[in-house]
Amino acid sequence: MHVGTNQTITTEFVFRPFSIVPTMQWLLFMLFLLLYLTIITGNTSIIWVVHTDHALQSPMYFFLGNLALLEVCYTTTVVPQMLASILDPHTTISLTGCGIQMFLFVALGSTDCFLLAIMAYDRYVAICHPLLYPLVMTRKLCLHLVIIALSLAFLLSLELTALIFAMSFCKHQINHFLCDVPPMLRLACADVHIHQTVMFSVGVIVLTIPFLLICLSYVFIVAAVLRIHSSQGRHQAFSTCSSHLTVVLLQYGCCSLVYLRPKSRSSEEEDRQLALIYTFATPMLNPLIYSLRNKDIKGALRRAVRRTIISQPR
Template sequence: MHVDSNQTITTEFVFQPFSSVPTTRWLLFVLFFLLYIAIVVGNTSIVWVVHTDRALQSPMYFFLGNLALLEVCYTTTVVPQMLASILDPCTTISLAGCGTQMFLFLGLGGTDCFLLAIMAYDRYVAICQPLSYLLIMTQKLCLRLVVAALSLAFLLSLELTALIFAMPFCRRQINHFLCDVPPMLGLACADIHIHQTVLFTVSVTILTVPFLLICLSYAFIGTAILRIRSAQGRRQAFSTCTSHLTVVLLQYGCCSLVYLCPKSKSSEDEDRQLALIYTFATPMLNPLIYSLRNKDIKGALRRAVRRTITSHPH
């Protein structure tokens, strides 16, 4: 690895500002802050009702509760620093802080993808092997699957983050609102071909492999649903999958465009726009999608609100 002796090695960074106009920055701050609050409140509500409502003590809702908790952690990794840099474009992030953000962002995002694949497997067992569902999807297996998803995602994240931050960086401004891999590679003053190869390999592992498993699960699910004779039975079976499918398409669609598509100079701004979708839109829509399309979640939320009102009478 060769570094020009005339180049200054950067140890802290600033993010590309969304706007140089103070009024616009304040409007963006308020917008993103409100979206962040909505994400935290919505997903925390899902975690709360899944944990407290006896009617939701099943593997499907155990995974949903973990997904909602992941969304809160995932967004919190990015948004506070982003809000600070919107208010003050000169706000810096240290080399260690940037590495920590990347490690957590990639690890939590990877766990999210693996968990969506696990949820597809859960739906496959529920629909294709309903009589054996509780025998297969035991509490111990569910816990092991979540721990395995976390462990694999954070192991891959650690390897990639360590590889990226072993490089010297010669530019200070990150053309993004977070320390993601593609913009950080653009700041390196070293050969990045190996890093790009590793990034593609990790992206395939985290995105393509789980997505193929999801497709396989739904191929079996679709076949099983078509065998159901009554139209009402088919609708009921498919309705348990539509929320999950919607979330999968949102998550994998945006992430695949950022990490798996060939890059060009014009794609940096597009990546930033796509990152806004999977940082804000997907975590905010998840609780809405699941609560609006799932009568059990809607019922649990109503019961939770009723309990809260009756426990705090005027």
């Protein structure tokens, strides 16, 4: 099918290769495979200990387990196709497959951002209203918050993906390693100003509003911590929040540079490099940050390993 005289509508895409040198392709394949396996191992370990250890049956660890599950699904949406494209730069992805990948990527990434905001609220209630914490953060409320985050994220992703894939695409090479919104808009045959406005609006809902709520939560948290007379108490309160704050800065910082930056200042290569950070670095660092800076997680991991060793047949 043709558009005008020279433009052909594209129904299959290929991703721009990182390198066409065979040796470099294998090195990149092994590197990204190692990172992917590290992400899966680290996050499934968090899910495992949170699910099996009775000492971790609290709202904070319930949200942490859900965050780890999201990271596993999030990277799995992207990395297998990416690895196939590295091995064979001619590997194609269909229009439908590209749409599904974008939908899941945006939906899971958005849920991730909403969940980080929910975790900040959890820390606010725990530190600022410790006596009310068991009454406020009930299991039912925690479950409802996760369901609301998922529903809102999937609804926004569905609307954005449907809007973008209602267009025709005139180029077949995606200058990226996944079907993300900015690189797909660059392939469109028509004017994309409305689509860019919708993408920016979704970015504000997913990134700006949750980030402002997180900042507000931490203003109250810091004020409450400074009122604690014991230095040990202040240290314990800050240590429970520092891991979460580190993850927030990584996630929101990189995503904001991609989705909220004006088009005139955006660069395809910079977008691809930033996407590598929130596709690989953040999901890989999450379990490391939480396990290294949280004595409860470290203790649960030690107990889990000990139970596994003891249960092995001699």
